Amino acid sequence: MTDQVLSALSAPGTSAGLNVPRHRRGVLRWWVLALLIAFLAFMLAPIFLALNNALKSAADYATNGPLALPTSLDFTGVVGFWDYVDFPKKLWNSLLLSACAALFGVALSLFNAYAIGIGRIKGGRVMLVILLLGIMIPQESLVYPLYYIAKSVGIYDSLFSVIIIFTVLQSIFGTYLLSAVLTSFPREILEAARVDGANRWQILWYVITPILRPTLAVLATFYFIWTWNEFLIPLVLLISNTNQTVSVALGNLSGQYVSQPTITAAASLLGILPTVIFFLIFQRTLTKGVVVGAVK
C-alpha cells in the first residue's frame, strides 16, 4: 500500500487517467466531445427556436409548426413587437437601469470593501453577514417592503427607485468578494502610499482602484447582466408603460397579445440580443478578471 502511494508520488505522470492506452483514450475523447456537443445543442435550442420563429410569418408558423425552417424571411414578428411595446424606449430603460446599477453597484462595493477589508472597521464581519442575508432571502419577500417604501417616499413607478434597489442589492456580492480580496492586500503598499503622502481617498483612487481594475470590470459586467435579467422587482415597481424594462415588456406580452408565437419569439430574440452583444464586448475582461483577485 505504502509502496503504491510512494510510486504514485514519485512518478506523477502515471496517474490513473493517463494510464489508459492511447487508442482507448481516443475513444474516450470522442465520447466527451459528443457529450459536449449535446450540451451545446441543449443550450442553444431556445435561442435557435427564438431565431427560427421570429423570422417567419404567422401563417408559416401555423402550417409548418415551430421546428420547421422558415419558408421565407419575414420580419413582421420582429417589427410587430418592436412597435407594439415601443421597444427602443424599453431598451433605453433597461440600458439605463443596468448601466447605473453596474456603475454605482461597483462603486458602492468598493467603498464598502475598503472600509471592511482595509479599514478593518469594528463589526465589519457582522455587517457582511447582515448584507449577505439581503441576497440570501428570496426576492419575493423583499418586494412588498420595497414597494411600500418606494410608495411612501414618492419614487414609485420611476426608474430611479429600481436603480437604487439594484445598486444596493448587486453591491452585496461585490462587497463580499472585494472585502476578501482587500483583506489580503499587501499592507506595505498601503503604508508606502501613506509615507508618500496619500490620504485615504487618494490611496483608494490612485493605488487600490487601478490594481483592482480587472476585478471591478468583471463585477460591473456581472452586475449589468444580472440587472438586465431582473424581472420581479421591475415588474412590481414600474407600472407605467414608458418606464418598463425589456424583461417586463416580455413578461407582459402573453397577456396583452394573446399568444402570437412569432411575436413572442421575436420578443425573446430582441430580449437576449443586447446581453449577448454586451457579453461579446466584455468577454475578454471577464476571462481576464476571473483569474485576478490575487495581488502580487
Place this chain on the structure above:
Amino acid sequence: MGAVTISDVRKSFGTIEVLHGISVDIAEGEFAVLVGPSGCGKSTLLRMIAGLEDISSGEISIGDRVVNQLAPKDRDIAMVFQSYALYPHMTVAENMGFSLKLAGVPKPERRKRVEEAAAILGLTDYLDRQPRQLSGGQRQRVAMGRAIVRKPAVFLFDEPLSNLDAKLRVQMRSEIKQNHQRLKTTTVYVTHDQIEAMTMADRIVVMNAGRIEQIGSPLELYDTPANLFVAGFIGSPAMNLLTGVLEADAFVADGGTRIALGSAGARGAAGRKAVLGIRSEHFALAPEGGGLQARILTIEPTGSETQVVLTLAGRDIVAGFRERIAARPGDLLSIQPQAESFHLFDAETGARL
C-alpha cells in the same frame, strides 16, 4: 534639521509591552543601524519613527519637531520597505514621482527630480518599465529612488536587502552606503544581519527583547562589547565563550582548564563565576607541547587563513590562523590565546567586567 531624537519611547500592543523605554540620539547625516534578532522590536521602533505605529509613551523628534502626533507624510521621512512595496500598476517613473504628484509638484519639476534620482541609481533606461519587468536589485533601487526624489530629512530602511540573493546583497550594501555618502541624509536602517550592520553603520544600536543592549561604532561594539548578548551577536564567526571561575591571575574553565589572564588579571572579580570571551583571531599557534592542547574537529582552509574548529574545555571553539596548518581532524593542536584581547563577563548579569 535631520537629527532624530528618541527619548524613553515605549510601545505596547494591548497589555504586552514590546519596547521598554528606548532612548537614542541619531545625529544629522549619520547612518545608524538598528540590529537585533527577530522580535527584538527594531522594526517596530522604525515604524514608530515613520509614523506607521502609534507611540505608547515617550517622544520622538525629527529635526527640532516632536513628531508623535504627525502623520507619516508630515514627518519629512521616506521609507524603503522589505518587500519594496512598489505600486505594481505604475511605471518606474510614476512610482518614483508619486509622492511629488501628491504634493502638487508641477510636472516638469517632477520629471526633473525623477530623472536626477534615476541617474544616481542607474535607472535611467528603466523609467518606462513596470515593476514586474525588473529584477530584484532593480526593484530595490526603484524603492530607494522613490525615497530619494522626496529629498527627505531622514531615510528609513526596513530590512531592505533580505529579499535579495547573497551576491546582490553585497553589491546593494555598498550602493546604499555610497548613496549615503553622496546625499548625506540621516539614515536609520533596520537589519537582523550583523554583517550588514558592521559594514554599513556609522553607529550601531544593538537591540534585544525590546531594550537597547549597546550603542556604538561598529569597532567599539566589536572590541568592547558591553555584555554577553552583544559579544555573541556581533562578529562572524561568533565570539568563543567559555564559562568558568576567575582566580587572581587565571580563568579556570568548567572542565578545569586554566587559562592565564596576563597583565589585566581578574579585574577585581577574583572568585566570581564568569564567562571568558575570545575572538577567533585572538589565538596563536604555540610551540609543540606548549600553550593549551585542543583537539581538532574540522579544518577549513580559505587560502588567506585557516579556520579550525577545536574542542577546548569541553566546548567547541573556532580559531582562525594566518598560518596554514598541516594537522588533521582528531589531532591535538597547541594554541595560545592572547590574554590582552580577552573579554570577561559576569556570569550572572552578563555585564562586561
